[in-house]
Amino acid sequence: MSERTTDVAIIGGGLIGAWTAFFLARRGQRVILIEKGIVGAQSSGVNFGNLRLQGRFPGQYPLSLRSQALWEDFAGLIGEDCEFEQTGHLYLAYDADEQAKLEGYAEVSESYGLAIERIGPADLRRRWPWLGERAIAATFSPRDATANPRLATPAIARAAARHGAVIRENTRVSAVDRSGDGFKLTFADGGSLSCGALVNSAGAWAHEIAERFGETAPVFPAGPPQFVTEPFPYLIGPSVQAIDGSVIFRQIPRGNIILAGYPRTAADPVNNRAPVPPAKTLAAMRALARVAPMLAQCHVIRVWSGIEAYLPDMIPVIGPSETTPGLFHAFGFCGHGFQIGPGVGLCLSEMIVDGATPTPLEPFSIGRFRSVTAVSEKFRREFD
Amino acid sequence: MAEIVIIGAGPAGISAAETLCANGLRPILIDEGARAGGQGYRRPADGLALDMNRLMGSEAGKYAALHRRFEALLPRIDYRPRTLVWAIEGNTLHLLRDGRTETLAFGKLLIASGAMDRIAPLPGWTLPGVFTLGGAQLALKDQGCLIGSRVAFLGSSPLLALAAKQYREMGAEIAVIADTTPLSAKLSALPELLRAPHTLARGLVYMAASLRAGTQMLHGVTPVAVEGQSRVEALLLRDAQGRERRFACDAVALGYGLKPETQLADLAGAQFAYDLDFRLFLPKIDGLGRAGSALYLAGDGVRIGGADAAEASGALAAHAILGDLRRPQDIAAMRQLARRVERLRAFQRGLARAFAWPKAQIAALPNSVTLCRCENVTVGEVRGVMSRELGPVEVNRVKAMTRCGMGRCQGRVCGPALHEIVAAMAGCDGAAAGRLRGQAPVKPIALAAAGTMA
Numbered sequence: 001m002s003e004r005t006t007d008v009a010i011i012g013g014g015l016i017g018a019w020t021a022f023f024l025a026r027r028g029q030r031v032i033l034i035e036k037g038i039v040g041a042q043s044s045g046v047n048f049g050n051l052r053l054q055g056r057f058p059g060q061y062p063l064s065l066r067s068q069a070l071w072e073d074f075a076g077l078i079g080e081d082c083e084f085e086q087t088g089h090l091y092l093a094y095d096a097d098e099q100a101k102l103e104g105y106a107e108v109s110e111s112y113g114l115a116i117e118r119i120g121p122a123d124l125r126r127r128w129p130w131l132g133e134r135a136i137a138a139t140f141s142p143r144d145a146t147a148n149p150r151l152a153t154p155a156i157a158r159a160a161a162r163h164g165a166v167i168r169e170n171t172r173v174s175a176v177d178r179s180g181d182g183f184k185l186t187f188a189d190g191g192s193l194s195c196g197a198l199v200n201s202a203g204a205w206a207h208e209i210a211e212r213f214g215e216t217a218p219v220f221p222a223g224p225p226q227f228v229t230e231p232f233p234y235l236i237g238p239s240v241q242a243i244d245g246s247v248i249f250r251q252i253p254r255g256n257i258i259l260a261g262y263p264r265t266a267a268d269p270v271n272n273r274a275p276v277p278p279a280k281t282l283a284a285m286r287a288l289a290r291v292a293p294m295l296a297q298c299h300v301i302r303v304w305s306g307i308e309a310y311l312p313d314m315i316p317v318i319g320p321s322e323t324t325p326g327l328f329h330a331f332g333f334c335g336h337g338f339q340i341g342p343g344v345g346l347c348l349s350e351m352i353v354d355g356a357t358p359t360p361l362e363p364f365s366i367g368r369f370r371s372v373t374a375v376s377e378k379f380r381r382e383f384d
Numbered sequence: 385m386a387e388i389v390i391i392g393a394g395p396a397g398i399s400a401a402e403t404l405c406a407n408g409l410r411p412i413l414i415d416e417g418a419r420a421g422g423q424g425y426r427r428p429a430d431g432l433a434l435d436m437n438r439l440m441g442s443e444a445g446k447y448a449a450l451h452r453r454f455e456a457l458l459p460r461i462d463y464r465p466r467t468l469v470w471a472i473e474g475n476t477l478h479l480l481r482d483g484r485t486e487t488l489a490f491g492k493l494l495i496a497s498g499a500m501d502r503i504a505p506l507p508g509w510t511l512p513g514v515f516t517l518g519g520a521q522l523a524l525k526d527q528g529c530l531i532g533s534r535v536a537f538l539g540s541s542p543l544l545a546l547a548a549k550q551y552r553e554m555g556a557e558i559a560v561i562a563d564t565t566p567l568s569a570k571l572s573a574l575p576e577l578l579r580a581p582h583t584l585a586r587g588l589v590y591m592a593a594s595l596r597a598g599t600q601m602l603h604g605v606t607p608v609a610v611e612g613q614s615r616v617e618a619l620l621l622r623d624a625q626g627r628e629r630r631f632a633c634d635a636v637a638l639g640y641g642l643k644p645e646t647q648l649a650d651l652a653g654a655q656f657a658y659d660l661d662f663r664l665f666l667p668k669i670d671g672l673g674r675a676g677s678a679l680y681l682a683g684d685g686v687r688i689g690g691a692d693a694a695e696a697s698g699a700l701a702a703h704a705i706l707g708d709l710r711r712p713q714d715i716a717a718m719r720q721l722a723r724r725v726e727r728l729r730a731f732q733r734g735l736a737r738a739f740a741w742p743k744a745q746i747a748a749l750p751n752s753v754t755l756c757r758c759e760n761v762t763v764g765e766v767r768g769v770m771s772r773e774l775g776p777v778e779v780n781r782v783k784a785m786t787r788c789g790m791g792r793c794q795g796r797v798c799g800p801a802l803h804e805i806v807a808a809m810a811g812c813d814g815a816a817a818g819r820l821r822g823q824a825p826v827k828p829i830a831l832a833a834a835g836t837m838a
Contacts, residue, residue: 038774038776038781039774041781045784150784150785151785154774154785157774158772158773158774161773161774167774169774228790229831230791230792230828246837276823276824277473278470278471278473278478278824281471281824281825281834282485282834282835283834285829285831285833285834286831286834286835286836286837287837288831289831289832289834289836289837290836290837295831296830296831296832297830297831297832298830298831299792299828299829299830299831300825300828300829300830300831301790301791301792301794301825301828302790302794302823302825303823303824303825304823
């Protein structure tokens with residue numbers, strides 16, 4: 001057998017690919033991270049930056065909690081700052097049905113050991129006096145956090161490179177083929193490489209790679225409209241979310257308020273465009289003013305979006321290929337990949353180096369798309 | 385019939401509206417300002433008795449004529465002042481008027497959004513008392529105010545001498561007129577500038593007036609710093625001979641020429657190309673001002689050409705609209721307008737070469753200089769992220785990493801200087817350094833503008 005270029009090739013230099021490269025390189029693997037554009041420019045760089053723990057898909061908690069520990073140690077692991085702030089996350093309910101839903105989320109969170117505070121109307125107004133009058137209940141999860149997604153992925157990629165990973169930006173893969181028990185990658189510029197294991201973390205473009213190996217997932221590209229206001233005196237504290245899905249916002253210490261609105265909007269991965277319709281900007285502005293009326297005269301200065309990969313059941317694909325040994329998938333993070341990114345990278349590195357990971361990942365198998373897929377209620381709510 | 389909408393009630397927008405009205409159409413004319421006239425022909429605030437004849441000097445006749453024409457036009461158009469276009473989506477304009485948002489569908493859109501000053505930062509440029517040259521002139525025209533009692537004019541522009549003359553006549557002392565362009569560069573551009581002898585002569589008259597008044601005029605200076613504790617106290621320069629010179633003053637006007645306000649054209653789908661003379665990305669237009677199937681661009685908002693070129697290009701774009709609506713066109717008038725636009729814009733292009741944007745001075749700015757005043761980002765921070773491994777080499781990525789250009793002005797102020805710093809650090813030409821992409825809202829809008837949730 002001819003000498004391989006590298007042990008592991010990773011296609012897709014987003015957050016998942018960068019964390020995977022980092023952990024593999026730290027284990028002494030030879031790793032090449034291949035990115036068609038630049039590292040961390042797609043959903044990894046444009047997302048809301050939430051490291052939210054409460055209200056997640058129940059089967060994701062072991063992975064989520066493992067990830068949070070890694071975020072909490074970001075500066076130690078990576079050697080750079082990504083504006084990590086353990087602000088906590090406040091979930092708001094506006095009626096009894098919503099309150100019941102909050103309670104359901106809280107019980108799931110607690111069953112995995114997370115501390116959740118239940119807060120009634122009087123305490124809500126006392127602790128966060130800027131809240132509007134209408135919220136009737138909330139849950140607060142103090143371990144939830146936020147970070148700056150624009151800074152995180154490039155920092156992780158640099159740390160991976162310090163451990164020996166090779167980062168190749170502006171490199172488009174034109175073909176992926178089986179070669180013995182490994183893979184051969186051909187690049188659009190004519191180059192190629194061979195590897196033993198292959199990680200498919202190509203986000204909204206990942207299903208194309210899966211399909212080369214006879215499996216697929218119904219990925220489609222979309223983006224949440226996001227906004228930022230001018231700086232305002234720093235007083236909001238936690239990341240705040242209305243459980244009806246109308247708005248989520250947080251304030252960074254320099255004063256700007258970042259908000260994301262729903263529903264999400266379809267994006268165009270061919271032309272690399274993720275539009276923000278002005279009507280959605282206005283809807284999110286109204287929703288924010290409802291939650292925090294003191295912001296009525298605060299100005300929105302900028303909007304953006306980005307291309308994220310969604311799946312109809314609103315949970316990602318993470319784990320080995322069911323058709324091809326040595327191929328691992330991690331894509332379709334449905335707008336909540338930022339928090340679990342480091343855990344996914346760590347688990348993939350364990351699967352590749354040790355053959356298994358202690359974290360349960362069965363719910364995320366690509367095999368679930370062989371039969372009819374359930375469409376989640378969240379999916380119906382969060383899209384037009 | 386689908387509406388024809390003109391954005392901008394300056395010389396270009398008014399001329400376009402006139403041409404459309406003359407052909408039996410009733411356009412909607414939207415303007416962010418409270419009074420028509422744009423920036424150059426701005427009217428004083430209501431109730432302010434300013435001697436505009438004296439202030440406008442040789443342009444007083446044109447100023448009066450434009451406003452007369454606008455008054456005559458008013459009954460025949462749908463004029464909407466104090467209206468900001470904050471987003472464009474397909475054929476829908478999103479407006480902000482009286483603190484509320486609304487939408488307006490258009491069939492044809494003519495954008496004549498005008499220009500703003502281009503800023504070259506220097507140490508101390510964010511001190512109170514530093515204004516743009518255009519801002520200094522607007523303070524005069526709109527409010528009858530001076531930016532200071534002893535004013536230094538710094539930059540690279542023939543308008544430095546004009547503004548200094550206006551200030552002197554209104555009673556200000558002129559500390560210095562300091563131009564970063566060497567005299568030799570100006571002289572070598574003379575043949576090109578002779579294409580518009582009237583404008584050239586006006587410029588020379590202003591310079592002569594400054595010399596007569598005993599004002600110091602320096603050419604080929606290198607700005608060092610604006611000095612002051614809590615506000616402007618002095619301007620520090622190195623003159624062409626390399627001597628450091630300090631000019632006591634209480635205000636500084638910075639003028640490095642104008643840049644088109646292209647954000648709305650960007651949102652409306654215009655394509656852009658990098659222009660080597662202006663060192664800016666400019667929208668692509670055809671000879672009549674067409675930038676898309678229903679999009680027309682005119683005036684200084686698409687190419688710097690001055691007020692006369694703006695008027696002609698506005699009329700020309702209106703003729704293009706008439707043609708695209710299959711209405712009869714006056715071909716002879718269009719040819720004449722096109723020649724006039726071409727000639728005046730060529731003159732301004734010559735000026736842009738003569739009074740060059742000081743890209744080398746900007747690329748050499750010290751690390752400590754504030755580049756983005758909205759987000760408080762220094763030149764050094766930009767260089768710092770760019771010099772790291774996997775560091776960005778393009779303006780949009782630099783913005784993402786540093787927040788430079790992310791603030792209230794959305795890079796309208798810091799954009800051109802950021803572009804030069806990035807190009808110099810990346811060792812690439814201006815085109816490769818990239819273009820800051822426009823996003824709505826083009827100007828900040830309050831949450832309350834969106835109304836309340838049902």
